[in-house]
Amino acid sequence: MEDQFNMEKIIYKSQVIVVSGVTASGKTTLINELHKEVPLSTIISFDDYSIDQLDTAPQFDDILDDAKLYVNQYDISLMMTEFFVSYNKVPVILIDFPFGYQHMVLRPYIDKVVYIKTPLDIVFARQLVRDYQERAPEEITKWAKDYLSFVRPIFMAHEKVVSSNVDLLLDGELPLDQQIFKVKQFIRI
DSSP, X not given: OGGGGOGGGOOOOOEEEEEEOSTTSSHHHHHHHHHHHSTTEEEEEGGGSXXXXXXXXXXXHHHHHOHHHHHTTBOOHHHHHXXXXXXXXXXXXXXXXXXGGGOTTTGGGOXXXXXXXXXXXXXXHHHHHHHOTTSOHHHHHHHHHHIIIIIHHHHHHHHXXXXXXXXXXEETTSOHHHHHHHHHHHHTO
């Protein structure tokens, strides 16, 4: 009789929700707030791992030409190890993962992908505020030039590929409470 109340013995079919978008689109903020609102959920974040590419870094033109191939060059085995610690042990797994359904290793486990589509000027400004507050003006100027010459085109290619196959496309300009409402309503959690 005692065993039927032992919470460790409960087996769930975890609902796996991935929140995707480019850097500084609002993924982490949304995931953290959803976690507060969703009982018995856990968070796994791509940013918590030192994730390297399996092969040599592709050339800029290769990324733009074949973003799907580029995405799958990332070794996410450490992240997947943590994933399997929670998989089917908690009701909801919230994953902050920029690549949505595009990474073949995680794809079979995903139930829903939410893509936060945030205008790239807002993304750029958020990155400046977040990462460059204490930097010298020359570093900020260099980042702005890099952003214009190759980061923005990579973000555009990423957005085109990843957002083309999602379950919910979310407006990144919406207030956070409205984003949370839309996600919870859509995935019914």
